[in-house]
Amino acid sequence: MTAISSSGLTKRFRGGQVAVDHIDLEVPEGSVYGFLGPNGSGKTTTIRMLLGLAFPTSGSAALLDVPMPDGATGVLHRVGSLVEGPAFYPFLSGRDNLARCDSADRTADPRTAPARIGEALDRVGLLAAAKKRYRNYSLGMKQRLAIAASLLRPRELIILDEPTNGLDPQGTREVRALVRHIAADGTTVFVSSHLLAEVEQICTHVGVMRTGRLVFQGSLPELRRTGAARVIVRTADPEGAVKVLAAIGLTDTQAGTDEASAALGDAEPERVCAELVQAGIGVRGFAVASPSLEDLFVGLTGEGFDVDG
Amino acid sequence: MSTDNGPASSAPAMLAVPGPDASAAPEPGGAGARPRVVRPWFRLLFSELRLVFLRKRNMLLLAVTALFPLVIGIALRLAAPRSQGANGPGASFFNQLAGNGVFLSFIALSTLLILVLPVVVAVVAGDSVAGEAGYGTLRYLLAVPAGRTRLLAVKFTTIVLFGLCATVIVSAVALAVGAGLFPVGPVTLLSGTTVPLADGLVRLLFVTLYVAAAMAALGAVGLAVSTLTEHAIGAIAAIVILVVTSEVVDNVPQLATIGPYLPTHWWLSFDSVLRAPVDTSTLFKGLLSFGVYTVLFGSFAWARFTSADVTS
Numbered sequence A: 001m002t003a004i005s006s007s008g009l010t011k012r013f014r015g016g017q018v019a020v021d022h023i024d025l026e027v028p029e030g031s032v033y034g035f036l037g038p039n040g041s042g043k044t045t046t047i048r049m050l051l052g053l054a055f056p057t058s059g060s061a062a063l064l065d066v067p068m069p070d071g072a073t074g075v076l077h078r079v080g081s082l083v084e085g086p087a088f089y090p091f092l093s094g095r096d097n098l099a100r101c102d103s104a105d106r107t108a109d110p111r112t113a114p115a116r117i118g119e120a121l122d123r124v125g126l127l128a129a130a131k132k133r134y135r136n137y138s139l140g141m142k143q144r145l146a147i148a149a150s151l152l153r154p155r156e157l158i159i160l161d162e163p164t165n166g167l168d169p170q171g172t173r174e175v176r177a178l179v180r181h182i183a184a185d186g187t188t189v190f191v192s193s194h195l196l197a198e199v200e201q202i203c204t205h206v207g208v209m210r211t212g213r214l215v216f217q218g219s220l221p222e223l224r225r226t227g228a229a230r231v232i233v234r235t236a237d238p239e240g241a242v243k244v245l246a247a248i249g250l251t252d253t254q255a256g257t258d259e260a261s262a263a264l265g266d267a268e269p270e271r272v273c274a275e276l277v278q279a280g281i282g283v284r285g286f287a288v289a290s291p292s293l294e295d296l297f298v299g300l301t302g303e304g305f306d307v308d309g
Numbered sequence B: 001m002s003t004d005n006g007p008a009s010s011a012p013a014m015l016a017v018p019g020p021d022a023s024a025a026p027e028p029g030g031a032g033a034r035p036r037v038v039r040p041w042f043r044l045l046f047s048e049l050r051l052v053f054l055r056k057r058n059m060l061l062l063a064v065t066a067l068f069p070l071v072i073g074i075a076l077r078l079a080a081p082r083s084q085g086a087n088g089p090g091a092s093f094f095n096q097l098a099g100n101g102v103f104l105s106f107i108a109l110s111t112l113l114i115l116v117l118p119v120v121v122a123v124v125a126g127d128s129v130a131g132e133a134g135y136g137t138l139r140y141l142l143a144v145p146a147g148r149t150r151l152l153a154v155k156f157t158t159i160v161l162f163g164l165c166a167t168v169i170v171s172a173v174a175l176a177v178g179a180g181l182f183p184v185g186p187v188t189l190l191s192g193t194t195v196p197l198a199d200g201l202v203r204l205l206f207v208t209l210y211v212a213a214a215m216a217a218l219g220a221v222g223l224a225v226s227t228l229t230e231h232a233i234g235a236i237a238a239i240v241i242l243v244v245t246s247e248v249v250d251n252v253p254q255l256a257t258i259g260p261y262l263p264t265h266w267w268l269s270f271d272s273v274l275r276a277p278v279d280t281s282t283l284f285k286g287l288l289s290f291g292v293y294t295v296l297f298g299s300f301a302w303a304r305f306t307s308a309d310v311t312s
Helices: A043-050 A072-078 A094-103 A110-123 A139-150 A169-184 A196-200 A220-225 A238-247 A269-278 A293-301 B002-016 B019-024 B038-053 B056-083 B091-097 B103-112 B116-135 B137-143 B148-181 B197-226 B232-250 B267-274 B280-307
Strands: A002-012 A018-023 A026-028 A032-036 A058-063 A066-068 A079-082 A157-161 A188-193 A205-210 A213-219 A230-235 A251-255 A259-263 A283-289
Touching (some): A002 A157, A002 A188, A018 A043, A026 A188, A026 A205, A032 A043, A043 A058, A043 A157, A066 A072, A072 A079, A079 A139, A079 B137, A094 A110, A094 A139, A094 B038, A094 B137, A139 A157, A139 A169, A169 A188, A196 A293, A205 A220, A205 A293, A230 A238, A230 A269, A238 A251, A238 A259, A238 A269, A269 A283, B038 B056, B038 B148, B056 B103, B056 B148, B103 B116, B103 B197, B103 B267, B116 B137, B116 B148, B116 B197, B116 B232, B137 B148, B148 B197, B197 B232, B197 B267, B197 B280
Parallel strands (some): A032 A188, A032 A205, A079 A157, A157 A188
Antiparallel strands (some): A002 A018, A002 A026, A002 A058, A058 A066, A230 A259, A230 A283, A251 A259
């Protein structure tokens, strides 16, 4: 089973602007999928289409193998979601807000509602503030209440749109720990963010959006592999080192004041090092470096990337 | 006592044996369970009713509505000797009042039907979808999933019940105040015939339901307006403007030909109930107008709400 899939999913707004441009999502069951991209790259519009809130201009999408939006009433109760920030009735308490959500679910058992609501509040640490009006919640509490709403029932898939938006570092850590817990139960988690650093530690897979297109999709190791590793030689003779590196077939060679580097390609680092020593280059240091995920991410999303949101 | 308890307590225990098996089958949420429709629908309706009726703003609205008949009753009582023989709109009601407190209900309904009751309905109807969109709660309800058609049906039912509640409050408070301040007895109708008090009260019930039907039709219009925006205040204002415009146009003699098609035209036709014989054809036309408006705007609201992207 695929948790989320889409094929050629496209959304063109009435003004003609294409917000989502033929994306083919493939979110494996049991994964923690980081849906990344700068603000305005089409992440939220995609999520709205996945949840049946917005209708695609063309293409199709499916949640848990059920086509959306046609199958919405049959599948959405298996999916918990947080879309574009928390939204509740300001004049109701946290508990009453969750009761309202639960009452809309035609498959939920009203007899177990109080227990389930208490459990969800407990899970996000809001039990003490359950009777407080939503109006008086802090931003972090609002965000956590929204996550609690997605946990009212056991879910097979949880979709979290920017769950750490506006949170302080402490709140961000809490949300991350919560996502880990949810994922540990076997629930597939689809979490969007404009910051790679926020989800890097918890994700198994990532999809990267850029101006409405999905420019990368795969596991984190796959993303790392897209970055070309470089061999870096610290030496007193960079010019000589570059000649040796070029001689054994390495490309993109560069010489600095006390180091030389080249793209590693398919070459074995051990052999490169041995060749350098044999050629009489005094090697002070030898390293193979891969670009950081952040570098790869910025490379994918482009320079216009809005890091601060 | 003990002999009664013995068999009584053992019977449920015997009956309880097949219980768990029987109740396990239709476990809610179970994949194989027959989709339940009615009970979840009422659960959502009760949630909606709680949300609307327990909201302070709406409670205040109903309280103020209840105050009007009281104020009107006291004012008329104080002015009673001088109001004899007055002319103008509703003058016939006022003349009847001195003789019978029951007429305060009709006076209150016809007075409040001009603006107060429509505003009460406009607030709840305008807020129904636009308010949810404004808070952003609409996207969460639909992601639950509440179901678009189901949510809209619940919203409309709530608007109708709120309108009915406001109308009944006006009738009931006016009846109580009228009974307290004026004599009560056999009711002399507008056509001059006198009917027993019970007959008069039945006629009051029909008038109240007729007004509630008018408010239900307005509620359908309001629901449709509410699906067009995420600004509740804008929707409420638009509905009130629509009502006032309709009433103004209805009072321009040169536009008399379109009068019967206006949404407010038949609202005050309930005075047909207060004549003997009852003018059923006017009442029927009024109810037909309410029905047509409800179906037309209800369909529009449905078409719009089930096809529009939720972008709030």
